[in-house]
Amino acid sequence: MEMVQEMHGRAQGGQQPLPVDKPTVVLDAGIATQDNLEALTKQGFSYIVVSRSRPKELPDQEFAEIKPGIKAQCFQRGNELFLHCLSEAKSEKEQPMLQKSRQRMEQELKKLRAGLSIKGRLKGYDRVLQRIAKLRKIYSRISKGFEIHVQQEDKNAVDITWSFDETRLSKPYDGTYSLRTDRTEMDCESMWQIYSMLTTVEDSFKCLKSELGLRPNFHQKAGRIEGHVFITVLAYHLLQWIRYNLNQAGLNHRWSTIHSRLTTHRLLTTSLPREDGGVVHMRHCTMATFRQAEIYSAMGISSVPLKQRKTITQ
Numbered sequence: 458m459e460m461v462q463e464m465h466g467r468a469q470g471g472q473q474p475l476p477v478d479k480p481t482v483v484l485d486a487g488i489a490t491q492d493n494l495e496a497l498t499k500q501g502f503s504y505i506v507v508s509r510s511r512p513k514e515l516p517d518q519e520f521a522e523i524k525p526g527i528k529a530q531c532f533q534r535g536n537e538l539f540l541h542c543l544s545e546a547k548s549e550k551e552q553p554m555l556q557k558s559r560q561r562m563e564q565e566l567k568k569l570r571a572g573l574s575i576k577g578r579l580k581g582y583d584r585v586l587q588r589i590a591k592l593r594k595i596y597s598r599i600s601k602g603f604e605i606h607v608q609q610e611d612k613n614a615v616d617i618t619w620s621f622d623e624t625r626l627s628k629p630y631d632g633t634y635s636l637r638t639d640r641t642e643m644d645c646e647s648m649w650q651i652y653s654m655l656t657t658v659e660d661s662f663k664c665l666k667s668e669l670g671l672r673p674n675f676h677q678k679a680g681r682i683e684g685h686v687f688i689t690v691l692a693y694h695l696l697q698w699i700r701y702n703l704n705q706a707g708l709n710h711r712w713s714t715i716h717s718r719l720t721t722h723r724l725l726t727t728s729l730p731r732e733d734g735g736v737v738h739m740r741h742c743t744m745a746t747f748r749q750a751e752i753y754s755a756m757g758i759s760s761v762p763l764k765q766r767k768t769i770t771q
Contacts, residue, residue: 458496458497458500461482461497461500461502462500465480465502468480479501479502479503480502480503481502481503481504481505481638481640481651482497482502482503482504482505483504483505483506483651483652483654483655484504484505484506484507484655485506485507485655486506486507486508486509489504489506489507489508489509490509494506498639503638503639503640504638504639505636505637505638505640505648505651505652506636506637506638506652507634507635507636507637507652508539508634508635508636508637511541511633511635512534512539512541512635512637515530515532515541516530516532518530518532520543521645523542523645523646523649524649526544526545526546527542527543527544527545527649528542528543529541529542529543529645529649531644531645531648533641536639536641537637537638537639537641538637538638538639538640538641538643538648539635539636539637540635540636540637540638540645540648540649541633541635542633542634542635542636542649543631543632543633544632544633544634545632546632547632547633547634548631548632548633549632551630551631551632552630552631552632554598554630555598555599555623555630558596558598558599559599559602559621561596562592562595562596562599562600562603563619563621565592566589566592566605566617566619569585569588569589569592569617570616570617573585573613573614573615573616573617580613580614581612581613581614582607582609582612582613582614583612585607585614585617586607586614589605589607589617599621599626601625601626602621602622602623602625602626603619603620603621604619604620604621604622604625605617605618605619606618606619636648636649636652660711660712661693661697664693664696664712664713665689665690665693668712668713668716669689669692669693669696670689671685671686671689674686696712699715699756700712700715702755702756702757703715703752703755703756705755706754706755707755708751708752708755715752718746718748718749718752719749719752721743721746721749722742722743722745722746722749723742723743724740724741724742724743724762724763725740725741725742725743726738726739726740727739727741731769734771735769735770735771736769736770737767737768737769738767738768738769738770739765739766739767740763740765740766740767740768741763741765741766742761742762742763745760745761
């Protein structure tokens with residue numbers, strides 16, 4: 458709360474103070490605990506967060522598309538508004554991850570069970586339970602879905618059986634998630650758009666710390682440290698200006714995507730010896746791909762930044 462109050466105080470004391478008396482705090486699921494939400498409410502703040510658990514008794518209503526690839530249904534529970542979202546991209550990403558983790562844990566369990574009848578392999582009942590506990594920790598994503606039984610004779614384990622039920626997982630891996638807010642007057646699209654700003658902020662910090670070189674900062678003197686940070690933030694403003702222009706043209710890519718697509722467009726110099734002596738140097742650009750040309754076109758610049766140039770040296 459000290460951090461939230463400090464940020465609020467700075468915003469209210471700025472040249473353009475917030476136009477509302479009750480700001481909205483956006484949190485990700487990691488810190489959106491009930492205690493934190495109650496603390497925000499007591500201090501006069503509203504909130505939009507990812508619900509840490511799926512709401513019970515979802516309404517029997519159709520999903521409405523709020524963005525290409527994202528559908529949602531909006532409903533109220535008590536003094537809160539919920540937005541139950543279904544993301545096609547999230548579903549395509551989560552299901553393979555779930556299946557891969559499940560297959561790996563089952564392979565480990567089969568290996569452990571096979572070892573019960575092999576000399577020199579793990580057989581002690583307590584040791585087998587410890588190994589299973591370690592597997593549950595390694596594959597914590599899908600561990601709750603497994604029900605594992607170990608058959609014991611004397612001090613040894615003689616058999617291991619298991620079953621898997623996806624409904625027992627702590628969260629569904631079907632591309633769904635729920636947002637919740639105490640601002641019951643909001644519409645579904647506004648609620649989703651405000652929360653999605655959190656992703657933009659997270660991407661910004663990631664970009665600052667990776668592509669733009671905010672870290673590592675090896676300077677020792679305060680002025681040099683501030684200069685390093687200033688140049689990084691200045692570069693980020695330029696980066697955001699580029700992304701804004703691309704967004705205006707319908708290219709809503711992250712900077713990492715833009716960078717990876719443009720990184721293969723190179724400036725080359727070819728050097729060839731002449732028969733009568735000397736060397737010919739030809740400087741030219743590689744041909745832009747369709748996606749590279751699309752980005753250049755959106756920025757209003759040529760896909761051939763430098764025309765071919767030929768120089769001769771002795």
